[in-house]
Amino acid sequence: MKFHPRILAALFCLLPLQDLKAEDLLIRAGTLIDVDAGRVLRDQAISVADGRIVSVQPYRNGLAGGRRELDWTAYTVTPGFMDMHTHLAGDIQNYNIEAYLKATPEQDVLAGAANARKTLRAGFTTVRDVGSYNGFVDVALRDAIAQGWLPGPRMFTAGAYVTIPGGGGEVSGLVDAARIPPRMREGVAKGEAEVRRKTSHVLDRGADWIKMIVTGAVLTDGTNVNQSEYSEAEVRAAVETAGARGHDVTGHAHGAEGIKNTIRGGARSVEHASLIDDEGIALAKKHGTWLVMDIYNGDYIDTVGRRQGWSAESLQKNLDTTQAQRDGFRKAVAAGVNIAYGTDAGVYPHGDNARQFPYMVRYGMTPMQALQSATIQSARLLRREKTLGSIAAGKQADLVALACNPIADIACTAKPVWVMKDGIRYEGATK
Incomplete structure (x- = not known):
């Protein structure tokens, strides 16, 4: 059977997913965009477990508590x-x-x-x-x-x-x-x-x-x-x-x-x-x-x-x-x-x-x-603000890591390096 190129591309999309799982992480964000309060925060620790955000607080040594620490200090982190x-x-x-x-x-x-x-x-x-x-x-x-x-x-x-x-x-x-x-x-x-x-x-x-x-x-x-x-x-x-x-x-x-x-x-x-x-x-x-x-x-x-x-x-x-x-x-x-x-x-x-x-x-x-x-x-x-839409405790771990600051340059939003959805990390379009 001969497949259209778009169908072949879609089928190959399935292959990388087999071993992907949500990780329990402490993500150290160099800059974090708090869309709830409309503010920019520096050096924040985002704790993620079971695909959800557990806490967001200023970073300090020892917060990881045995979880793997993910270094995103070079990035501005926004909600998905x-x-x-x-x-x-x-x-x-x-x-x-x-x-x-x-x-x-x-x-x-x-x-x-x-x-x-x-x-x-x-x-x-x-x-x-x-x-x-x-x-x-x-x-x-x-x-x-x-x-x-x-x-x-x-x-x-x-x-x-x-x-x-x-x-x-x-x-x-x-x-x-x-x-x-x-x-x-x-x-x-x-x-x-x-x-x-x-x-x-x-x-x-x-x-x-x-x-x-x-x-x-x-x-x-x-x-x-x-x-x-x-x-x-x-x-x-x-x-x-x-x-x-x-x-x-x-x-x-x-x-x-x-x-x-x-x-x-x-x-x-x-x-x-x-x-x-x-x-x-x-x-x-x-x-x-x-x-x-x-x-x-x-x-x-x-x-x-x-x-x-x-x-x-x-x-x-x-x-x-x-x-x-x-x-x-x-x-x-x-x-x-x-x-x-x-x-x-x-x-x-x-x-x-x-x-x-x-x-x-x-x-x-x-x-x-x-x-x-x-x-x-x-x-x-969507009436889903309790679970989606911002980086806050209790919400789904949906994050974007940008190599630039969208508040200074909004076109930066087109340059994601990493994307996280439900605690699973994917390479962004710029990787």
Whole structure:
């Protein structure tokens, strides 16, 4: 049998994991970023046991107490980074619609294994994966990582897009629905009753979140980013159904009215929020809604997408939304709206997730705020701040060792030397 190169790469990812185990360690950090308090600490001792942080205190001789001491005095140690908008499974960079239609779930999961490894080595120990065209392949990938079968970030998954027929979550609004395999239409729903049914169906299949496509999409031809594809009432139907089972809803929304439908309908977060207006910002602030704004990848689409011949419609919609999104981001930061780090990884190459940090600083955040958005703030969005998101006693031992200080130079986040997840150490992308 002949395997695609991506599948071979994914299979080789499995080999190094067999003997990896969490160690009981005392890690001596030269510099530590305390995102809870927003401060920088020097010469700290991080005690790790059974994959969790036991204590954090100033270093002194004798603290190791028989545990192996790991010398990270040359590094700045941050919590593991968190990306709240990724697409690990499959290959959504492919601009050939026919390739989407032919992609099998097995291929998507195996490609996802390679993507997961790159993401982990880039310092991202937790991601929220917000959907793939082949339904529930992200769930399979999540479970394989959780079982220790392959290296990758901890995943919180959407399972399948809840989208209207021919909407922004379909393979393409220009493809006849009869040609789209049923596995790619698991969440297609119109009207409140059907939205409730499909929300339950997606959760029954193991999803952690519900992802609703509330407006048209930049990269889905035949859809309008300004057009609301779901009403406030339909969003609320999903929110109530998911909430009754202890799950949250996020809404993909570019247009101003769709953003407001998402917020008023009770969604936990808004993805993209490209054309958010002042009223939308005020609503997000009032309701405590999280914004996940992918302000880096517009540049990637306009350069690489143009060079590769992505559709003229998608390229134009990208131009129409990129700067507006960045302007809205700056206003949202100034207004104190909840913002979590999310990049749309998969539109651009996996492993480049840290490229967004400098953009967030350029458009209004301090370096500390940018780091907090990708750590403790993202943990709060997930409702996992008690166990994730900072270097503190009782939390998972998710750490990144950088050979530079991201407070002085935020682009330093792209240079992880070591990455630790659940107390297991991996070589970073710069090793």
